[in-house]
Amino acid sequence: MMRYLAILAAACFLTACDYTEVVRETGYKGKARLNPWLAAERFVERMGGEVSSVIAWTAPGADDALWLVPASVLSNESFTRRMEEWVGGGGHLVLLLEHADAQTNDWTGRHPPPVVEPALRAMLERARIRLHDGDKTKARRIRFADEVFKVDAVSDCAVSKGNGKNGVFATARLGEGRITVITDGRIFRNRWIADNDHAALLAALIEASEYEGRVGFMRGAGLSLWSLLREHLTPVLLGLAAWLVLWLWKSLSRFGPLESATPPEQRGYDQQLEALGHFHWKLDHAAALLRPLREQVSESGHRACLAAGRSADDLRIFLAERAGLPPVRVSLALSETIPADSAAFTRTTADLQLLLKVLNHPSMT
Structure with missing residues (x-):
């Protein structure tokens, strides 16, 4: 009898338990999970602009008007020199320092520390733009092109034009083009571009470009062997595949189902x-x-x-x-x-x- 009472008490205790459902955001799915600039790219397309989206470093072309590039992508003197030549010819470089790489997680806050190479610092100084490491900066407004844009930007470094005031935003002419530095790249990422006036600031930067053309976005994945092979080895692989098909077509003696074997011809003694x-x-x-x-x-x-x-x-x-x-x-x-x-x-x-x-x-x- 006591055994049945114990089973009944345990059943009542277990069925009386309650639970709490917790909703936790873990991030986007699909393309937005891989491309942090997807929302910005679609915004530019709705404006009627042409978009170019790349994973790693790609040299800008003459038809490109603006490139949004994480600072970590310009990791050597060669990349920086080619980018400066493009800016000098009329291009507009929007350089993002923090929270701009593809490895940055918008939900956990984990992001690699920004690394600015000496060649990139030298290029910015030629445009009279100075970086101030370790100067934590916060901004609620950015003034650009006689307009004030409401933003929410926080970074561990600051930027200034010449001897001006330190902040999260600086822009200057270089040659016939323009360089714009934003220390907090989150304002253009998928999760925050719809907040405040972030999208309007992006539109103003595009309109401030000297020429009309494509708007490019680099994801900041760095140099990737597979991306380089996929980009430059495709013609070689297509040629090898065509050669292989022709060689097989020439070498194989037959196609289709097997035919019955023909017995060898009998020859006489003579x-x-x-x-x-x-x-x-x-x-x-x-x-x-x-x-x-x-x-x-x-x-x-x-x-x-x-x-x-x-x-x-x-x-x-x-x-x-x-x-x-x-x-x-x-x-x-x-x-x-x-x-x-x-x-x-x-x-x-x-x-x-x-x-x-x-x-x-x-x-x-």
């Missing part, structure tokens, strides 16, 4: 001999076939010549007398290494066979 003779003739004009016959004639001829009391020097004359052949033909039969043609080969073979027949005659042994 055809086999003809093929064998053709092979030897192509190899060395059949000199290998004459060599055994010639050695046999020479060996038997020397024995017969000595048995007849003749010297070895008289071998060819001795054979010519016995076979009834001219001495010249006997010399050719014994010494011609490679017959000139098939007729000479046939004549030499016949002469050697005749000489061997005469030597094997019983009267000469």
